[in-house]
Amino acid sequence: MAAITCEKLTKRYGSVTAVDRLDLAIGHGEFMVLLGPSGCGKTTTLNMIAGLEEITDGTLRFDATDVTWQPPHKREVAMVFQSYALYPNKTVRENIAFPLQLRRTPRAEVERAVADVSEQLEIAHLLDRHPSQLSGGQRQRVALGRAIVRKPSVFLMDEPLSNLDAALRLSMRSLIKHLHQRLQATFVYVTHDQAEAMTLADRIAVMRGGLIQQLDTPDGIYSRPANTFVASFLGSPPINLVEGEIAADGRFARGALRLDLPPGAVAPGRAVTLGLRPEDVAAPAPGLASLEARVTLVSPLGSETLLEVVAPGDVALTLRVPKEWRVRHGDSMTFGIDPARLHLFDRQTEARL
Amino acid sequence: MLARLNRKFGYDERSAAILVFPVVAVLLVVAAYPILYSFWVSLHDIVLTRPLRRPFVGGDNYLRIFGDERFWLAVSRTTVYTVVTVVVTTVLAVLVALLLNETFPGQRILSAVLLVPWATPSVVNGLMWKWIYDPTYGLLNALLLKVGLIERYRAWLGDPDLTLMLIANAAVWKQMPLAALLLIVTMKAIPDDLYRAAKVDGANVLQRFVHVTLPALRPGLMLVLVYETMISIRHFDLFLIMTQGGPGDASFTLSWLIYVETFRSLRFGTGAAMSYVLAMATFLLSWAVIRWLGKRI
Ligand SMILES: Nc1ncnc2c1ncn2[C@@H]1O[C@H](COP(=O)(O)OP(=O)(O)O)[C@@H](O)[C@H]1O
Numbered sequence: 001m002a003a004i005t006c007e008k009l010t011k012r013y014g015s016v017t018a019v020d021r022l023d024l025a026i027g028h029g030e031f032m033v034l035l036g037p038s039g040c041g042k043t044t045t046l047n048m049i050a051g052l053e054e055i056t057d058g059t060l061r062f063d064a065t066d067v068t069w070q071p072p073h074k075r076e077v078a079m080v081f082q083s084y085a086l087y088p089n090k091t092v093r094e095n096i097a098f099p100l101q102l103r104r105t106p107r108a109e110v111e112r113a114v115a116d117v118s119e120q121l122e123i124a125h126l127l128d129r130h131p132s133q134l135s136g137g138q139r140q141r142v143a144l145g146r147a148i149v150r151k152p153s154v155f156l157m158d159e160p161l162s163n164l165d166a167a168l169r170l171s172m173r174s175l176i177k178h179l180h181q182r183l184q185a186t187f188v189y190v191t192h193d194q195a196e197a198m199t200l201a202d203r204i205a206v207m208r209g210g211l212i213q214q215l216d217t218p219d220g221i222y223s224r225p226a227n228t229f230v231a232s233f234l235g236s237p238p239i240n241l242v243e244g245e246i247a248a249d250g251r252f253a254r255g256a257l258r259l260d261l262p263p264g265a266v267a268p269g270r271a272v273t274l275g276l277r278p279e280d281v282a283a284p285a286p287g288l289a290s291l292e293a294r295v296t297l298v299s300p301l302g303s304e305t306l307l308e309v310v311a312p313g314d315v316a317l318t319l320r321v322p323k324e325w326r327v328r329h330g331d332s333m334t335f336g337i338d339p340a341r342l343h344l345f346d347r348q349t350e351a352r353l
Numbered sequence: 354m355l356a357r358l359n360r361k362f363g364y365d366e367r368s369a370a371i372l373v374f375p376v377v378a379v380l381l382v383v384a385a386y387p388i389l390y391s392f393w394v395s396l397h398d399i400v401l402t403r404p405l406r407r408p409f410v411g412g413d414n415y416l417r418i419f420g421d422e423r424f425w426l427a428v429s430r431t432t433v434y435t436v437v438t439v440v441v442t443t444v445l446a447v448l449v450a451l452l453l454n455e456t457f458p459g460q461r462i463l464s465a466v467l468l469v470p471w472a473t474p475s476v477v478n479g480l481m482w483k484w485i486y487d488p489t490y491g492l493l494n495a496l497l498l499k500v501g502l503i504e505r506y507r508a509w510l511g512d513p514d515l516t517l518m519l520i521a522n523a524a525v526w527k528q529m530p531l532a533a534l535l536l537i538v539t540m541k542a543i544p545d546d547l548y549r550a551a552k553v554d555g556a557n558v559l560q561r562f563v564h565v566t567l568p569a570l571r572p573g574l575m576l577v578l579v580y581e582t583m584i585s586i587r588h589f590d591l592f593l594i595m596t597q598g599g600p601g602d603a604s605f606t607l608s609w610l611i612y613v614e615t616f617r618s619l620r621f622g623t624g625a626a627m628s629y630v631l632a633m634a635t636f637l638l639s640w641a642v643i644r645w646l647g648k649r650i
């Protein structure tokens with residue numbers, strides 16, 4: 001096992017700063033997910049940890065050892081790529097055995113390890129095939145096998161499931177989670193898929209433009225987003241963001257819309273953005289703020305129903321309600337909202353208030 | 354009749370046939386006819402000094418070739434020349450491709466310059482190297498004397514031990530660029546992730562070359578080997594321009610023998626038969642290379 005410490009880690013390509021003074025401490029055996037949109041610097045960060053990309057500035061440590069200038073093979077990390085990156089001319093067996101052969105592991109031991117790994121990943125029947133004869137899911141299993149066979153202390157995964165179809169992605173997700181529990185190794189996992197991040201991570205680092213926006217547990221990221229970017233990046237359907245200000249009576253105001261806030265939350269007159277998660281609505285009840293809205297679209301999902309509504313002030317919102325609610329297009333209805341579940345962000349800085 | 358044709362071959366096939374007809378016709382006239390005619394010639398005893406008597410002799414011309422010691426000498430010269438040219442060209446092409454596949458300042462210019470020898474006409478290339486090797490005003494002599502490797506000018510092409518190698522050198526100079534270009538194209542298609550995976554797996558530069566580059570290069574290498582073998586085994590221009598088979602018989606290759614037999618001795622029958630032997634040998638060698646490298650892709 002190894003803890004990974006990034007201190008002011010920076011990567012510049014000419015004038016482009018891909019990763020900007022990134023501070024990140026990943027614990028022993030932790031499952032860390034780097035989450036963010038395409039181009040935010042996730043892969044670059046991972047490659048710097050792997051040693052595949054030279055570090056422009058800053059320090060990288062594995063436990064107490066400074067590995068900033070160490071070549072990849074000295075770092076004892078394993079990596080899984082979105083493209084699988086299997087050696088096309090080698091069989092599955094040879095692919096998995098390759099890292100061990102490079103380390104001059106005795107033959108019998110290699111054979112035992114390959115058998116063991118292929119058993120775990122249920123690819124024992126594929127050992128004599130070439131990668132071109134495998135499906136996407138099977139290829140990624142082989143890539144995982146090649147990664148775990150030499151029992152490294154750090155696993156790096158760069159969008160390993162992005163090339164798979166939705167159903168396969170789900171089963172591979174749980175396979176990876178099981179692997180993490182069994183191997184007790186440190187995982188750094190890159191993805192742009194928020195659902196993947198939420199289900200897998202011990203902690204998530206949400207990135208944008210080479211900077212970490214928020215570092216927290218999945219629950220913390222979801223229920224206390226640090227800014228509007230993080231708030232809107234997680235959750236499906238995404239959070240409703242409404243720009244407005246704080247009225248003199250302490251309520252949120254946008255045109256004719258008024259919403260109760262927790263008492264004394266923010267000083268009156270401030271320009272804010274209000275965040276409301278689609279599922280944070282209930283039937284009207286005492287103690288809840290009430291919101292009048294007209295339903296413009298009803299989309300049943302089976303387990304629940306998505307509503308598109310228009311609130312006073314022409315504010316369009318997406319809401320998620322229990323499937324038992326009998327709602328029809330054109331209905332006007334009242335929703336109850338718990339003020340404590342509302343998110344407030346500064347409109348200028350976009351930071352949480 | 355047309356209706357039956359229509360039923361047998363669909364509309365697309367017929368338009369395709371009409372469209373390729375001109376090309377097929379031209380090929381029939383300029384390729385198929387000479388090939389068949391030269392085969393017919395190889396079965397007759399045709400000597401231009403007595404043009405009216407050209408008896409049919411069947412396989413006699415072929416038998417006569419195999420009993421001719423000049424033929425076996427030419428086979429051995431051709432083998433040496435071909436092996437040296439193909440091996441050196443291929444190895445150099447791999448090295449040049451590896452170099453030019455990296456990004457460094459001047460890489461684009463170097464890639465463009467690389468193609469100059471390839472674009473040089475064969476005859477010009479031959480004359481150029483003949484001058485370079487020239488015993489009295491050649492560049493090679495001047496250079497070697499200046500750096501002190503020789504003490505006085507030498508007649509390079511007059512040295513029977515060196516002639517074949519010096520011609521091979523001129524051939525490599527011209528043929529290597531295209532081979533390197535072919536290999537660069539193959540190399541560019543290797544996904545970067547494979548190299549990254551190999552690095553993480555612990556492979557050093559040499560191991561990455563052996564386990565990633567070389568296997569991916571196989572189709573390109575096959576093409577280069579087949580093409581270079583075909584070019585070298587039949588090569589003629591440089592021998593005509595630089596040595597005419599000499600000194601003595603030092604550069605007496607098959608193509609030169611065929612030329613001498615046909616156009617100097619005017620024995621068209623045996624000349625054509627030799628051409629057929631050479632063509633068959635080329636074909637068999639290419640087939641062997643394709644089998645050898647092709648089956649392991
Ligand atoms: N080799 C490179 N040369 C120049 N810019 C690069 C290079 N690799 C990545 N970048 C830039 O760095 C930024 C981060 O890239 P990357 O880490 O691949 O993002 P992500 O993996 O989050 O999609 C992007 O703006 C990208 O254009």
Ligand SMILES: [Mg+2]
Pocket residue numbers: 039042043044
């Ligand atoms: Mg990426």
